[in-house]
Amino acid sequence: MTSASTINALTTKSLSNETINSSFSTTMASNKWLLANSDPSANLYTIPGCIALADMMGDGDYKLLIADLGFSGLNGGGGGGSGKPKLRVYRGTTLHTESTLVDIPSGIAVFYTEGQDPQSPAIAVASGSYLYVYKNMKPFYKFCLPTHEVNPTEMDAWLQAKDQKIDAQTLKDLLNNIRLETGDTGLTSRSQALISMTTDDSEQMDQFVQLYRDQMIHLKRQTVITCLSTIKKTVNDENAVSCLIIGTENRDIYILEPDAFTILVSATLPSAPVFIESNGLFDVEFRLLVSCRDAHIYTIKRGYKSGRLCVQLSSQPVGLVKMNNNIVVATMNKTLSTFTTKGNCLWSCEQPAMITAIEAIDVERQSLRLIAVALDCKQVHIYQDRHKVDILDTDDTIVAMKYGRFGREDSTLVMVGRAGSLTIKILKRTAKFTFKEFIEAPGGGGQGGGYNSKLSIPKKTKLFVDQTMREREQSIAIHRTFQHDLYRLKLMAARSYVKAISTSLNPMSSNAIDPLKLSAQVHGLGPIFRLILELQNTSADTPSINLLMTFQCDLRIYSLDRSVIRVPFLAPGIIYPFATRVECVSKMNISDIIKVLVVRDDEIVPLITAVINMPASEAPIDS
Numbered sequence: 001m002t003s004a005s006t007i008n009a010l011t012t013k014s015l016s017n018e019t020i021n022s023s024f025s026t027t028m029a030s031n032k033w034l035l036a037n038s039d040p041s042a043n044l045y046t047i048p049g050c051i052a053l054a055d056m057m058g059d060g061d062y063k064l065l066i067a068d069l070g071f072s073g074l075n076g077g078g079g080g081g082s083g084k085p086k087l088r089v090y091r092g093t094t095l096h097t098e099s100t101l102v103d104i105p106s107g108i109a110v111f112y113t114e115g116q117d118p119q120s121p122a123i124a125v126a127s128g129s130y131l132y133v134y135k136n137m138k139p140f141y142k143f144c145l146p147t148h149e150v151n152p153t154e155m156d157a158w159l160q161a162k163d164q165k166i167d168a169q170t171l172k173d174l175l176n177n178i179r180l181e182t183g184d185t186g187l188t189s190r191s192q193a194l195i196s197m198t199t200d201d202s203e204q205m206d207q208f209v210q211l212y213r214d215q216m217i218h219l220k221r222q223t224v225i226t227c228l229s230t231i232k233k234t235v236n237d238e239n240a241v242s243c244l245i246i247g248t249e250n251r252d253i254y255i256l257e258p259d260a261f262t263i264l265v266s267a268t269l270p271s272a273p274v275f276i277e278s279n280g281l282f283d284v285e286f287r288l289l290v291s292c293r294d295a296h297i298y299t300i301k302r303g304y305k306s307g308r309l310c311v312q313l314s315s316q317p318v319g320l321v322k323m324n325n326n327i328v329v330a331t332m333n334k335t336l337s338t339f340t341t342k343g344n345c346l347w348s349c350e351q352p353a354m355i356t357a358i359e360a361i362d363v364e365r366q367s368l369r370l371i372a373v374a375l376d377c378k379q380v381h382i383y384q385d386r387h388k389v390d391i392l393d394t395d396d397t398i399v400a401m402k403y404g405r406f407g408r409e410d411s412t413l414v415m416v417g418r419a420g421s422l423t424i425k426i427l428k429r430t431a432k433f434t435f436k437e438f439i440e441a442p443g444g445g446g447q448g449g450g451y452n453s454k455l456s457i458p459k460k461t462k463l464f465v466d467q468t469m470r471e472r473e474q475s476i477a478i479h480r481t482f483q484h485d486l487y488r489l490k491l492m493a494a495r496s497y498v499k500a501i502s503t504s505l506n507p508m509s510s511n512a513i514d515p516l517k518l519s520a521q522v523h524g525l526g527p528i529f530r531l532i533l534e535l536q537n538t539s540a541d542t543p544s545i546n547l548l549m550t551f552q553c554d555l556r557i558y559s560l561d562r563s564v565i566r567v568p569f570l571a572p573g574i575i576y577p578f579a580t581r582v583e584c585v586s587k588m589n590i591s592d593i594i595k596v597l598v599v600r601d602d603e604i605v606p607l608i609t610a611v612i613n614m615p616a617s618e619a620p621i622d623s
Contacts (some may be wrong), residue, residue, distance in 0.1 A: 004161070013280045032390060032431035036425075037093040040395070042422035045069045045089075047106075048319060048357045049227060049275075051402040051414065054110040056089070056137065058120040061618050063403045064090040064414060067105035067125055069176035071345025077358050089137065092407055094422070097137055103128030107228030111242040113258045119239045126225035129410075131246065133261075145248060148221045151186055152449035154178055158191075158219060161209055168205035171196070185250045185272070188221045223250035231278035231286055233258065235351055243282050247273030253290060253300060253307070255282065260439045269307040275320035277327060277339070287341060289327055291317040297329070300342070313594060321371060330355040330370055336373055336383070345388045346605040356418075359401040361427075363411065372413065374398035382433070389433040396421045469592070514544045516570075516598060518610045527584040533596060533610075537570040544570040545609075549578060555585040558614070567598075584617040591616045 050067035056069050070085035087108075093289040107126040108430040125136040131143040157174040160166045166174070175191045187195075190212055227247040232240050243264065244256040255265040271292035280286035288300040290307060295316050298307030315333035322328075326337050326346065334355060337348040354376040361370040361382065371383045373391075380401075395508075396417030404414035411427035418427050471478060514539045523530040537544045539597065547567040551560055561581040570576060582594070589615045597606040 003557070014564050024295055032428055032433070032594060033392065033425040034428060035425040036409075036412070036426050038423070039093070039220075039423075040394070040417075040419070040421040042416075044416050044422055045071060046400050046416055047421060048359070048400045048402075050105050051400055051416065052108045052110050052123070052400060053404040053406055053412075053414070054121050054123065055122060055405075056123070058409065061091070062407060063096060064402075064406060064511060065108060065110075065123060066090070066416070067101070069104050069107045070101075086126070087123075087134075088471075093261070099134075099137070101125065101127050101132070104128070106225050109230050109244060110238050111244060111258060111316050113231045114241050121239075124244055126228045126246070129224050129230075131225065131244070131261075133258075141261060143256065145223055145225065145246075145254075146263075147571065148223065148250060150183065150188060150221050151178060151218055154191055155219060156214075160550060168194075168209045169202065173207060185223065186217060186221075190219065194407065196481075219274040223248045223252070224248075227276050229276040229278060231255070231280075231282050233282045240377050245276050245278060245288065247276055247290065251292075255289065265302075267304055269298055270294060271296065275317060277320055277322040279322060279325075282312045289320070289322070291320045291329065293548075295331075297327070297339070297343075310341070311339050311345075313337075318355045320359055321360045323360065323369055323371070328358065328360075330358045330373065336371070338386075344349065349386050351375060351381070353379075356397060356399050356521045357401050359403050359413075361403045361411075361413070363431075363433070365429070366433070370433065372401055372403065374491075375416070384433055392425070396423075467498060507605045513542070514547075514600075514607050515539050515545050516544065516608045518596065518598060518608050520596060520610050522582075522612065522613050522615060526615065528583040529584070529614070529617075530579060531594070531612070532551065532579050533565075535567065535570065535598065536575045537572050539572050541572055543572060546600065546601040548601055550597050550599065552597065554592050557584060557590065557592045558594065559583045559585050582614075590618065 011151070014311060026416065044066060045406060046066050046068055050069070052065045053062050054065060055062050068086045068088055069385045070083055076265045082091060087101055087105050089097045089531075105125055105127045107125045109126075110121045111124060112121050120136065120418070122140065123137075125132045126607050129145045132139065133141040133143070133382055140358070157166070157171055157178075157401055161168070161171045165317065173196055175195055176398070177189055178191075179195060186471075190611055194205065194208055197208065200305040211419045225246055226249050230242040231243040231245055233243050234241060241258055243258055244261075246254045246256065247269075248254070250509065253265075253267045253269060253276075254263050254272065256262065257264050269290060271294035273290045273292050275291040275433065277289045281288070289297055289310065290300065291297045291313075293316065294311055295313040297311035297313065297317075299310040300307050310319060311327075313331055314335065315331040318330040318332055320327060320329055323338065326338050326340055328336065330336050332354070334351045334353065335348055336351060336355065336358070338346045340346065344622065355373055356376055357374040359372045359374075362368070363370065368384065370389065373383065374397075375381060376397055378397050380398055381388055382390040382392070392416065394417070396419050398415045399418050400416040401412045404412065405423070406414065409426050409550050413427070415423040415425070419425065473542045517536045517538050519534045521532045521534075523532060533549065544617075545568065548571065549565040550561055553560065559582070565578050566574070566578065567578075594612045594614055596610040598608045598613065599606045
């Protein structure tokens with residue numbers, strides 16, 4: 001066991017070895033972590049996007065920032081908070097400062113601006129429709145989201161209520177109809193508050209309408225912030241200048257300039273965003289990956305005015321983490337998946353319980369990139385790619401995690417429990433993560449020991465060795481032969497394609513004036529067949545007129561009732577069926593082809609040609 005001096009830099013007070021040993025009595029599933037602090041009565045209620053670690057004073061002493069939602073007592077645990085949202089700052093294990101927030105926070109971000117000396121970051125807290133920026137834990141700037149135009153029908157309804165033409169119940173019904181058409185985001189907060197009132201409490205609705213009856217001029221539609229992130233502006237350094245990324249309930253994405261807080265880029269999404277991950281530099285080239293409530297992940301790049309679909313998930317997302325050039329997504333159906341930025345699924349792993357949060361773990365001294373997955377069964381599973389390498393048992397269900405530098409320790413995992421607890425663990429410097437040695441306990445519901453079994457690789461035969469030696473010695477000749485055959489194949493394909501176009505030997509016409517499509521079916525067992533042809537004009541609005549459908553066949557084998565079919569008119573998009581009787585007159589029981597050519601009345605070059613391979617027929621019936 002590592003001595004207590006290892007943790008002293010983080011907690012600023014000594015912990016005895018006996019305390020550490022007693023703390024580890026409940027976490028026997030992993031011996032790679034040291035328990036630095038466990039506070040079951042911290043009374044915290046937060047979400048993963050509201051935790052950050054920052055060097056606020058520029059002195060190398062990183063502090064923990066938690067935006068508390070303020071109603072921890074409603075979270076089913078030992079909370080009992082005052083009900084007011086607060087921004088809490090922890091130095092070590094003690095609460096350093098505490099600031100009251102105006103509205104419930106939805107995200108917190110640490111970013112650097114230009115011209116700061118010493119390099120101390122700014123803290124952005126998203127709360128309601130505003131973004132509050134702090135420097136040195138003092139209010140610095142307040143950014144307000146742009147307002148949207150009020151629905152004219154909604155404005156007219158409130159004006160009628162002002163003139164007492166309709167009562168409160170009728171006003172509520174009108175607003176409900178508008179909500180069915182535009183959704184909740186299409187209404188103002190005042191209208192949403194009226195709709196949320198119960199129909200039985202008519203007195204409360206009347207008082208509400210009376211209160212706002214004379215304030216029609218102040219009616220405005222303002223959205224709220226749902227998620228917050230950052231992207232490096234020019235260089236990808238740790239203390240480089242970053243731009244803020246804001247996602248709103250109105251399905252908008254904004255990128256803000258870090259000094260003047262002006263909107264640099266705006267884009268729209270089909271659904272409200274919940275998680276944002278960025279890749280690249282804003283001034284060079286960037287890509288935003290945004291997961292939304294409709295279980296889709298959209299991509300936004302420079303020049304995009306709207307998000308483009310990247311991944312369609314099987315369930316709503318719980319967390320989104322960037323891993324190198326890929327993204328790891330946790331969903332509500334207990335699945336952890338990895339996708340490329342182009343939407344291809346690399347792997348997927350089902351978890352033994354519901355996923356509550358995920359967090360990326362960078363172990364720089366081992367060049368490892370791990371994923372911590374918090375589960376509803378009071379465990380945290382740690383993955384390296386798809387391989388499980390560690391399990392942490394906790395006393396509470398973890399709902400939010402943050403990994404990074406805390407105090408002067410580089411590898412610290414901060415966890416907030418559902419009951420309001422705060423747990424801080426430090427990764428040992430001697431910890432080694434390897435999935436080959438990891439064996440899950442029976443009944444764990446994970447991968448089990450399947451990764452420890454060796455594959456039965458067959459022995460190398462003499463033929464395999466000789467073939468390998470031949471490929472190694474004659475690799476240049478083999479490659480040249482392959483390239484020669486490949487070029488011949490491409491040449492033959494090109495010649496066949498040119499021949500098909502020049503002779504119209506294809507079932508679809510390449511003529512821009514008469515784009516036609518021809519298909520054929522042969523009915524019957526013989527010797528009498530019924531040939532059914534379907535002709536379609538595939539143009540958008542131009543009909544085809546004065547066409548002829550002719551047939552070519554060996555008259556010694558087949559006899560056709562109709563050798564020419566006149567097609568006077570083809571409307572666009574409609575399939576026209578035609579039929580003719582075909583009789584096999586040969587007594588040799590052979591089959592041949594029949595060509596169907598569609599030509600114009602005044603031309604000799606066919607527009608389209610179909611070649612029909614007739615089936616073998618019985619001998620003709622003797623008369």
